[in-house]
Amino acid sequence: MPNSATGGPRAGRREWTAFVVLLLPLLLVSMDVSVLYFAIPAVNRELDPSAAQQLWILDSYAFALAGLLITMGALGDRIGRRKLLMAGAAAFGAASVLAAYADSAETLIAARVLLGIGGATLMPSTMALVRTLFRDDRERTLAIGIWSSTLATGVALGSVLGGVLLERFWWGSVFLVNVPAMVLLLALAPVLVPESKDPAPGRFDVPSVLLSAGAVLPAVYGLKEIAVEGPAPAAVLWLVTGLAVGALFVHRQRTRPDAMISRELFADPDFGRSAALLLISVFALMGTAYFTTQYLQSVLAMGPLEAALWSVLPAVPVGAAAPAAGALARVFSRRIVVCAAFLVAATGFAALSLTGTDQLALVLVSTSVTGSGLVSVLALMNDRALSAAPPDKAGSAASLLETATEFGGALGMAVLGSIGTAVYRAGVDDTAPEGLPAGAVETARETLGGAVAVAGRLPGELGGPLLTAAGEAFVEGMRLAALSTAGLMLFAALLALVLLRRERTPGPPGGRLPAAAPAPEPAGRRR
Numbered sequence: 001m002p003n004s005a006t007g008g009p010r011a012g013r014r015e016w017t018a019f020v021v022l023l024l025p026l027l028l029v030s031m032d033v034s035v036l037y038f039a040i041p042a043v044n045r046e047l048d049p050s051a052a053q054q055l056w057i058l059d060s061y062a063f064a065l066a067g068l069l070i071t072m073g074a075l076g077d078r079i080g081r082r083k084l085l086m087a088g089a090a091a092f093g094a095a096s097v098l099a100a101y102a103d104s105a106e107t108l109i110a111a112r113v114l115l116g117i118g119g120a121t122l123m124p125s126t127m128a129l130v131r132t133l134f135r136d137d138r139e140r141t142l143a144i145g146i147w148s149s150t151l152a153t154g155v156a157l158g159s160v161l162g163g164v165l166l167e168r169f170w171w172g173s174v175f176l177v178n179v180p181a182m183v184l185l186l187a188l189a190p191v192l193v194p195e196s197k198d199p200a201p202g203r204f205d206v207p208s209v210l211l212s213a214g215a216v217l218p219a220v221y222g223l224k225e226i227a228v229e230g231p232a233p234a235a236v237l238w239l240v241t242g243l244a245v246g247a248l249f250v251h252r253q254r255t256r257p258d259a260m261i262s263r264e265l266f267a268d269p270d271f272g273r274s275a276a277l278l279l280i281s282v283f284a285l286m287g288t289a290y291f292t293t294q295y296l297q298s299v300l301a302m303g304p305l306e307a308a309l310w311s312v313l314p315a316v317p318v319g320a321a322a323p324a325a326g327a328l329a330r331v332f333s334r335r336i337v338v339c340a341a342f343l344v345a346a347t348g349f350a351a352l353s354l355t356g357t358d359q360l361a362l363v364l365v366s367t368s369v370t371g372s373g374l375v376s377v378l379a380l381m382n383d384r385a386l387s388a389a390p391p392d393k394a395g396s397a398a399s400l401l402e403t404a405t406e407f408g409g410a411l412g413m414a415v416l417g418s419i420g421t422a423v424y425r426a427g428v429d430d431t432a433p434e435g436l437p438a439g440a441v442e443t444a445r446e447t448l449g450g451a452v453a454v455a456g457r458l459p460g461e462l463g464g465p466l467l468t469a470a471g472e473a474f475v476e477g478m479r480l481a482a483l484s485t486a487g488l489m490l491f492a493a494l495l496a497l498v499l500l501r502r503e504r505t506p507g508p509p510g511g512r513l514p515a516a517a518p519a520p521e522p523a524g525r526r527r
Contacts, residue, residue: 019143027154029119029154030155030158057108061113063116064116066216067120068117070260070396071209073396074395076121082196084125085185086189088118092119095117096175124399125398126147127401132394145324152285152315152322152371156315157312159308161177164305204260211248212260214242215243219238219241221242222241223414271388277338278385281342281492282374284370284488288485291481294448294449295363299357321376325379329380335501339496342496344376345373346489348371352482354479357471417481421477424477427472429441432444436458444470
């Protein structure tokens, strides 16, 4: 395998084939976030879950995934990332079968939790193995770009796949589609994917496992509740509890010699700086999704499948943006490209702030622009952070980046969702028509979906004006949230100029080397 001008041995056909195999679990894990949305009506008819059970059917996957990412990344560094990947693939496939044939709401919830556990093993393992497969800087940047695009487009594709499957099959089919891909991964991974792990990982710290889950789960739950209900005392208490436990977790990692998260990850400030910019990009990306999904279905009155099909259009330029950003970074430097990507996203958010109640084209174009800019940042910062981390700590590094992604997304939905909700409720209070039945305004002001449901039960002379008022109030909230995010993107562009000032270029070996690295790493790595 020849060495390249950018520092490491170039990947061959075997490595690129292994990379394609690794994209399979990544795509399915990202699709599983949204694939169930279309199946919920059929699940309700057959399993008759309570309102609380329905929420857990939807959310238990994401909670289990978020709560175990750090643990699974550290575990992969210790037992081997390929071994963890295969164990996760087997668990994900088995849980998919259990979910498909669940005969009660409790069984389906348990299966979704198991899917989340499997997903928590797959996501950091795939990213860490990409770090192992590609030791040439340019090839790794390209691979991380494709990895990021796959992750970003999987959610949109999941919605469409769910709708298409349910047109012809029963609701369990949305889970069974995972099984062939997991079987293929189990067959090919031992042949194509090399094993890698930390040669001196230290003892596995069980209390840190409990603290990491105790930090992430309450914080993410509190942020999700704030996005729906606003800053209610119970939601804020969950968030504060998570942050307090998180402080204990950080203290334990800083004071123990065998910490689950190695302090080597933060020896190079590039890792923390990249993670911070990554969090900001996901904050904006998920905040946008919170509004655009409701806009398509409730303001423009599209059906779920129609809305999902329209939402695929922005995924096309977004999918191409991350690899293109990697190519541009080789010409202009990551610092310039990341700054420009944030400015592109700011332009898209500024355009979104001009949206009216019947402007599908503007929404699609603006979300394409914002998504392209933000996914470019996501790809470049993932690559930069992994480059800054020691290769033998790649699993822990990947798990921290994935956790930052989960936390940034939840934070974006909470903050931007709260802005939109406050404006929406004030707008409904001011513009709702007179003569509505008792309780109708209270229900309509809670959510746009509630207003649509109330308007459907009212006579046309009341339902029509209420629906118009609610749609205009929602769009006004979306405009303010978009304008606020545009300002944040301008700040992020300036922050990127400051944090990414120190650009490294490939140089001769001689820097930090892992004890069991398969090939020397260059002392200087590109950003």
